[in-house]
Amino acid sequence: MTSPFVMILRKELKDSLQSKWLITFGVTFFFLALGVPYIILGAGGLLPSDYPGMVVGTLVTLAVPLVPLVSLAMSSTTIAGEREVGTMEYLLAQPATKVEVFFGKYVGLVTSLTLAMFLGYGGAELIVYSTNPEFIASFLFALAYSLLLAGAAVGLGFIVSVSVKTRAAAIGTGLFLWFVLVVIYDSGFLGVITVALDADSLLIPLTLANPVETTRILALMHMAESPLRGELGPQAAYLLQNYGSITASRILTAVLLLWVIVPVAISFILFNRQDAST
Numbered sequence: 001m002t003s004p005f006v007m008i009l010r011k012e013l014k015d016s017l018q019s020k021w022l023i024t025f026g027v028t029f030f031f032l033a034l035g036v037p038y039i040i041l042g043a044g045g046l047l048p049s050d051y052p053g054m055v056v057g058t059l060v061t062l063a064v065p066l067v068p069l070v071s072l073a074m075s076s077t078t079i080a081g082e083r084e085v086g087t088m089e090y091l092l093a094q095p096a097t098k099v100e101v102f103f104g105k106y107v108g109l110v111t112s113l114t115l116a117m118f119l120g121y122g123g124a125e126l127i128v129y130s131t132n133p134e135f136i137a138s139f140l141f142a143l144a145y146s147l148l149l150a151g152a153a154v155g156l157g158f159i160v161s162v163s164v165k166t167r168a169a170a171i172g173t174g175l176f177l178w179f180v181l182v183v184i185y186d187s188g189f190l191g192v193i194t195v196a197l198d199a200d201s202l203l204i205p206l207t208l209a210n211p212v213e214t215t216r217i218l219a220l221m222h223m224a225e226s227p228l229r230g231e232l233g234p235q236a237a238y239l240l241q242n243y244g245s246i247t248a249s250r251i252l253t254a255v256l257l258l259w260v261i262v263p264v265a266i267s268f269i270l271f272n273r274q275d276a277s278t
Contacts, residue, residue, distance in 0.1 A: 004096030005104045012108025016074060022116050025070040029063060029120025064216050065182045067146050068153035069175075071113060075157025076174030078105055079271065081167040102271050106154060106264060113150045117143060141222035148256045149215040155263030162270045181212045204238060208252075211259040218252045221245065 016022055082088040091101050121143045160173045207213050217239075239248035 003100070004094065005100040008091070008096065008101055008104030009108040009111070012078070012105045013112050016109055016112035017115070019074060019112075021070050021074055022112055025066070025113075026116035026120050028066065029117060063142075064146060064149065064219065065212060067113075067117075067149050067215075068156075068181060068212055069178050071109075071150045071153030072157045072160070072174040072178050073171060074113075075109055075154040076160040076170040076177075077167050078109065079158065079161040080164050080170035081161075083165065084167050098272050099268075102158075102268050106158065109154050110151050113154070114147055117146055117150070121146075138222055142219045145215045145218045145256065148260055149211055152211040152256065152259035152263060155260060155267060158267035159263055159270065162267055162274065181210055185210050185213055208255045211256060214252050214256050214259070218249065218256065221249055221252075 079088065082091070088101075092098065096104075121139060156177060157174055160177065161170050164170045164173060207217070221240075239251070243251065
């Protein structure tokens with residue numbers, strides 16, 4: 001007999017794969033990973049020799065901010081939406097524990113996002129590999145870190161979803177959180193804060209406090225000889241100077257793993273303390 005966890009996972013996976021968010025995400029990821037301008041250049045036989053490295057740089061710059069957008073939009077409504085229409089009460093009235101319901105939904109969502117990224121990255125990787133196999137490792141690192149970022153963003157979305165009562169409030173809060181993590185941070189927030197407070201020591205903690213920024217730096221650090229590798233920024237330069245590339249990479253990876261674990265733990269604790277209808 002199929003366990004409630006597997007049944008909920010399958011349902012969440014099926015619903016997610018039918019979502020317009022995810023379909024758009026997968027298609028967009030493919031073209032971002034491949035690089036639309038380079039497709040046009042390739043058709044004319046004008047591809048530059050460092051094409052794969054430039055694609056990886058473009059992927060990190062454009063696609064990494066897209067991961068939390070889709071992850072937060074989908075995850076922030078998953079519990080709040082079911083509570084609003086009353087299906088959460090039905091789920092919990094079945095022989096299924098809150099652990100099975102919560103983690104069935106979480107794993108289902110992360111699995112659907114993983115499939116979308118594998119299809120988007122994978123198709124582009126095959127084309128890039130046939131052009132220059134040297135850069136395949138950079139693609140694989142970018143994929144791995146993007147998957148961790150998706151897991152972290154889904155966890156943050158679940159915190160939102162268990163904290164609000166309506167689907168509209170959930171998606172609004174989720175998109176606002178994405179705006180803070182991506183747009184505000186990317187508009188010079190770190191530089192303004194450190195200059196205003198004259199405290200360069202805050203640069204690294206503020207960077208690590210944002211999973212999107214942590215992912216961006218990690219992916220750029222593994223970009224081999226890409227011409228865009230120089231866009232690491234002062235945060236990564238500080239880490240590399242003080243810890244070296246291997247230790248800095250381990251620190252950032254550990255922080256990103258914490259970003260996956262901690263939000264999921266917090267959201268489950270909140271979910272476990274609530275009634276089905278609250």
